[in-house]
Amino acid sequence: MDQPFALAACAEMLWREKPIEWRAKRLTELGFGVGLWNWPARDLDALERSGATFTIMNGYLKGRLADDEGAGLLLRSARETARVGKRLGVQRLNLHGTGLGEGGIPVEQADVVTGAMWLKARDTLHRICDMAEQEDVVFTLENLNLLDHPGCPFGSTEAVLALVSSIDRPQLRINLDLYHTQIGEGNLVRWCEKCLPWIGEVQVADNPGRCEPGTGEINYASVARALFDMGYRGPVGLESFAACDPEQALDAFRTAFTV
Numbered sequence: 001m002d003q004p005f006a007l008a009a010c011a012e013m014l015w016r017e018k019p020i021e022w023r024a025k026r027l028t029e030l031g032f033g034v035g036l037w038n039w040p041a042r043d044l045d046a047l048e049r050s051g052a053t054f055t056i057m058n059g060y061l062k063g064r065l066a067d068d069e070g071a072g073l074l075l076r077s078a079r080e081t082a083r084v085g086k087r088l089g090v091q092r093l094n095l096h097g098t099g100l101g102e103g104g105i106p107v108e109q110a111d112v113v114t115g116a117m118w119l120k121a122r123d124t125l126h127r128i129c130d131m132a133e134q135e136d137v138v139f140t141l142e143n144l145n146l147l148d149h150p151g152c153p154f155g156s157t158e159a160v161l162a163l164v165s166s167i168d169r170p171q172l173r174i175n176l177d178l179y180h181t182q183i184g185e186g187n188l189v190r191w192c193e194k195c196l197p198w199i200g201e202v203q204v205a206d207n208p209g210r211c212e213p214g215t216g217e218i219n220y221a222s223v224a225r226a227l228f229d230m231g232y233r234g235p236v237g238l239e240s241f242a243a244c245d246p247e248q249a250l251d252a253f254r255t256a257f258t259v
Contacts, residue, residue, distance in 0.1 A: 001258050004228055005202075008033030008055040009238040009253065014246040021046035028052045030250060033091075035237050039084050047088055055235055056175070056201055057085060059093025059139050064108055066117035066153055070098070071124040078128060082135045091235075092200050093139045094175055095128070097121070097154035104144075109151025113159075121154060125167050132171035140175035140200040145183035157181045157191050164198045173200025177239065182207045182218055189226040196230055204253070205240030212240050212249035213256035220256040228259045 009032045011023040018026075020042055024034045028051055036042070036057035047054070059081050063074025078093070085093050099107040110117070125141070132139055141164055144155040154163060157176070164174050174195050178188050185191065192202070204223075206216030213220035224236075236257050242249035 003254070003258050004233050005224075005257050006033060006055075006235040007031075007238070007254060007257060008035055008053075008235055009250060010035040010037075010240070012037045013239065013241050014249070019046075021050045024050040024052040024054075027250075030247070032250065033235065033237070035239060036090070039081065044084065044087065054085075054088045054090040055237060056092045056094055056140070057081075057088075057090050059085070059095050060099070062099050062107075064098040064153075065095075065121035065124045066097070066110070066113070067120060070108065071120065071127070074124060075127055075131065078139070079131055079135070082132065082137045085137055086135065091138070092173070092175070093132075093137055095139055095141050096144060097141075097152050097159075100149065100152075104149050106149060106152045110153040111151055113153045117153065118163075121163060122166060125163060125172055126169075129167065129169045129171040138171055138173060138200060140173045142175035142177055142203075143180050143184070144177070145180040147183055148180075155180075155184075157185050157195070161191075161195050161198070168198075174198045175201050175203060177203040178218070178223065179203070179205040179207055179210060179239070188218070188223055192223070192227055192232070193230055196232060199232065199234060201235045201237055202227065202232070203237045203239045205238065209243065210240050211243035212238065212252045214252045215243045224257045224259055 033055035034052040061077040064070025143157040143160045
């Protein structure tokens, strides 16, 4: 048995009663990279001292892909966040089609995505790539399911793949979140195959419940084998709550992605 993937876990969702720097240090001790969400409320000095390898964090604070005002906000906050990410050594900075508010609800909802919005989103992402090239960072665009994130433009796996593949620049990859894909589209292995050339990270949680592998309906051991067989050797991040003890949840995650 082998561990071919670089495993990480979202510190925001585990040991939620502990300080974030404690969680980052504990994940590091257990051999995992560390995912973060937003940075402004965090003690960056303490996170630096944790010794963690930070794999991904939100790459913006506000903004949208598909309109002029939102694009301006996005570019400014993404540049600021890129510089924080570089300070922490974050490997990937994550984007969504629009900013998310309380409970993950889009700040600006769009029930219909027009052709003009597609063109503007592509332009905005090219500008993100230009900035990322200057800053020497990598951004990812994440898919989101529309049951939990209603009205999120460009949220589907299909839409994310269409945008990232049409731009096809190394500064922008896909954050393929299989929890969201399962809810929105299913066919996880087929979507992995389609997205493979542009995947920057694969994120996982079981469904229903958004907890660790083995708590829901997804056969993650089978998904892991399929990813291995198609040649994927990149990062896999657990973005889930723990149904039990967090360390048991991490053990279940590691076991599922040991091929």
